[in-house]
Amino acid sequence: MSNRLLQSIKRTGLWLLVVSLLAGAQLAVAEPTQVGRVLAASAGATAQQPDQTPRDLQRRSPVYLGDTLRTTEEARMQLRMNDGEIFSLSAGSELVIEAFHYAGEDEETAAEESNIKRLVEGGLRTITGAVGGERYRIESRAGTIGVRGTSFYAFTQAGQNLYVRGLTGQLYLENEYGVAEFGVGETHNSARIAALGQAPQSIDARDLPASFNRAFQESGRPPGLEKQSSPGRSHRPAAGVNPDVAPDLGNPAPGRAMDPPGRENDTPPGLEGREPPGRNK
Numbered sequence: 001m002s003n004r005l006l007q008s009i010k011r012t013g014l015w016l017l018v019v020s021l022l023a024g025a026q027l028a029v030a031e032p033t034q035v036g037r038v039l040a041a042s043a044g045a046t047a048q049q050p051d052q053t054p055r056d057l058q059r060r061s062p063v064y065l066g067d068t069l070r071t072t073e074e075a076r077m078q079l080r081m082n083d084g085e086i087f088s089l090s091a092g093s094e095l096v097i098e099a100f101h102y103a104g105e106d107e108e109t110a111a112e113e114s115n116i117k118r119l120v121e122g123g124l125r126t127i128t129g130a131v132g133g134e135r136y137r138i139e140s141r142a143g144t145i146g147v148r149g150t151s152f153y154a155f156t157q158a159g160q161n162l163y164v165r166g167l168t169g170q171l172y173l174e175n176e177y178g179v180a181e182f183g184v185g186e187t188h189n190s191a192r193i194a195a196l197g198q199a200p201q202s203i204d205a206r207d208l209p210a211s212f213n214r215a216f217q218e219s220g221r222p223p224g225l226e227k228q229s230s231p232g233r234s235h236r237p238a239a240g241v242n243p244d245v246a247p248d249l250g251n252p253a254p255g256r257a258m259d260p261p262g263r264e265n266d267t268p269p270g271l272e273g274r275e276p277p278g279r280n281k
Contacts, residue, residue: 032064035100036081044075045089069095071122083115085129090215093122098139102131121158123215127151142193143175143200150183155212163212165190165205173200 032049038061046054047067054070055061063069063079071077071093078088083102089095099116103109115131117124118139128136128147138145141159145152150169156162164173166183173180173191178199180191188202 036063041077044072045077083129087126090123094120123155
């Protein structure tokens with residue numbers, strides 16, 4: 001075999017190796033971070049990474065950082081995040097998972113924990129998980145929802161307004177024009193930003209608009225989902241609890257003020273009797 005041929009083969013092999021390494025590096029960079037999993041989804045529930053085609057969701061489908069979650073006017077979905085948070089989207093909703101990091105038992109990265117979502121349209125209801133306090137936020141064009149270990153409902157119409165009803169714990173709603181605190185220990189259990197450019201106001205549940213109530217009047221959970229307790233900080237589910245089965249998040253009773261925590265009608269399963277943490281900004 002001539003030297004020229006040997007050199008050609010070596011160059012070709014080296015080129016193929018370089019191409020393979022570059023392709024592997026691109027795949028590694030493109031691989032998204034899984035942050036949760038679907039508990040239940042009906043037809044028309046999708047997730048979409050930036051600049052990619054939407055993925056149809058079903059039970060056990062993974063959800064990734066940067067996903068935009070959407071439901072059509074007939075669809076709903078319910079998810080469990082890696083920190084144990086459970087949330088559901090009502091029909092005609094859109095939500096973006098903008099930031100999420102759960103350290104679990106890794107104390108070195110606990111200070112970097114975050115859970116930030118952006119509600120673009122529609123209704124969200126949630127039982128928060130291990131990541132809370134200042135590291136948990138629901139943002140919208142109208143304002144930001146902050147929590148202190150709680151469950152709540154939120155609704156917006158294309159970001160032009162924002163309505164929130166607390167079920168347990170303490171919350172605040174803020175934007176550049178002010179802040180409104182509500183929930184346990186406060187005068188009101190709900191809050192609103194009625195339009196862009198307006199300051200948040202704490203209100204009673206009976207003052208929430210009809211559109212808010214309609215968003216949550218559908219069935220609170222897809223058929224067949226059992227009631228389970230809210231998960232704790234560990235990734236490991238409690239004994240006898242299926243990690244792919246969600247608790248019933250319930251529905252708000254339109255036009256009625258929130259009962260004190262512990263009342264069955266307003267407290268999600270597993271949160272009965274839990275003392276809400278104080279606000280610590």
